[in-house]
Amino acid sequence: MSTQNNPHTNKNALSEQRWLILARPLIIIIALIATWQLLVIVTGAPKYMLPPPADVWHTLIARHAVLLDHAKYTIAETVIGLFAGAALGTLAAIPMALFSPVRFWLMPILLVSQAIPFFALAPLLVLWLGFGLASKIAMAALIIFFPVTVAFFDGLSRTETGWLDLARTMGASRWRLLTHIRLPAALPAFASGFRVATAVAPIGAVIGEWVGSSHGLGYLMLHANARVQIDMVFACLLILCAFSITQYFIVDRVLRAALPWQPDSLKPVR
Amino acid sequence: MRSTEHAPQMAQDNPTRFDIALRAARVAFNGVDIFHDLDLTLQAGSFTCLLGPSGVGKSTLLRYFAGLVEGDVSGTITCSDKIALTGRVAYMAQQDLLLPWRSVLENVALGAVLRHEKPDYEKASHLLTEVGLRDAANLRPAELSGGMKQRAALARTLMEDRPVVLMDEPFSALDPLNRLRLQELAARVLRGKTVLLVTHDPLEALRLGDHVHVLTGSPAQLQDAITPKGQSPRNIADPEILAQQAELLGQLGAERSEGGA
DSSP: OOOSHHHHHHHHHHHHHHHHHHHHHHHHHHHHHHHHHHHHHHHOOTTTTOOOOOHHHHHHTTTTHHHHHHHHHHHHHHHHHHHHHHHHHHHHHHHHHHHHHHHHHHHHHHHHHSSSHHHHHHHHHHHHSSSSSSEEEEEHHHHHHHHHHHHHHHHHHHHHHHHHHHHHTTHHHHHHIIIIIIIIHHHHHHHHHHHHHHHHHHHHHHHHHSSSSSSSSHHHHHHHTTOOHHHHHHHHHHHHHHHHHHHHHHHHHHHHHHHHTTTTTSOOOO | OOSSSSSOGGGGSOOOOEEEEEEEEEEEEEEEEEEEEEEEEEEETTEEEEEEOOOOSSHHHHHHTTTTTOSSSEEEEOOOEEEEEEEETEOOOOOOOOTTTTHHHHHHHHHHHHHTTOOHHHHHHHHHHTTTTTTTTTTTTGSSSSSHHHHHHHHHHHOOSEEEEHHHHHHHOOOOOHHHHHHHHHHHHHHTEEEEEESSSSHHHHHSSEEEEEEEETTEEOOOOOOOOOSOOOOTOOOOHHHHHHHHHHHOOOOOOSSSS
């Protein structure tokens, strides 16, 4: 209540916050599982349509070797695809921001690439790149490419004009202007694009696996579904979820740590 | 750690020796002339202030000197020493324009980095000391107050060590006390350089300027300069300064109050 700066209450508030940070995901997970269980009870759905959480848990434990073996492939495809797509997006965004002819020619091509449903591209990619990792990495990279390119390009084309004026009066070289002002200024925008990409990356890999593969969680799900092993399908989904969330948090943490100067209105002011 | 024997060369030791003549300047945006046929001479080593209502084209005129105006532009800028003005100006804006990812010290040394030169961090620290920011050298701009940021921007401007300094309302976002302090600081550290300062504050202009011009109208025209006496920073309580303020306000189009104090 007091406006005095009391270090004791501050410390308490901080530890309370820490406790919440740890407890919140647990609370959310428990709530989701409870909802799931409730749905099973309320709808009375048979096990081959909606297995209860306990059954899925049992499958997760019993078949963990198979699940982890396939998860390995999906994770590898997603992570490699994420970096490949982000690298390509960066390579596209920089010349687009620097040279207007590149922008005028590349932007329509980019939009066309997004107009083609990537579901439809998956069989072609499998045909061209084979059943192995390459076609899935390509699929993930394709999905990631667009958000990264657009976000980074946007960031690069919105450099504070005052900085550009200042750099001009300072006699900046074009290259130094890019590397020391425009690129760093666009990094927060790049980070937003990369976060979105991180969240959608596994989709590309899984779709690729559905269309044609002999490994991966998508492959495993497809086969389990055909054999009405719905508990197995759910186990795969849970692993995918866990992986996506983990990947997102790691990326988010790394990006925040890499851009400590970035204004963050959600961060409590000290 | 600190070495004080290599004090940075202050402007007064190395005064600017050339006049700058702007002749028949014209700038138009979207077919409308902001100003045309405009002449202005910046005398060597003197402090010129440009006053005017907002939107009249003061900043455009300043940016014209900086070579930052693009498009429908004509006119000539000649220096009395026959060397081009390009590359001899330092620019300071209303916003501090500090890069948030660089420390204060790295911001002060930015120019050299952008020109692919080796930055002189020792000189940058000296200048930071000069503007009263010695202890803030390693902080990021976000950790500074508004006044401190503008001090850092001033240090960055001085770091460029150019004979001509162009300042676009550099103190207008500051609280009155900080503004007075920064005006004093600027008057001291910029002495001997040719300075063009754009402001909307008549008192600021009279405090700092050796020549005060008012820019009014559309297309904008320059009024004859008012030349306050004495060395800047001048005492704004001086009756002569106050009389000149009234004159400036009159040129700016302020109505004379009927009561007449």
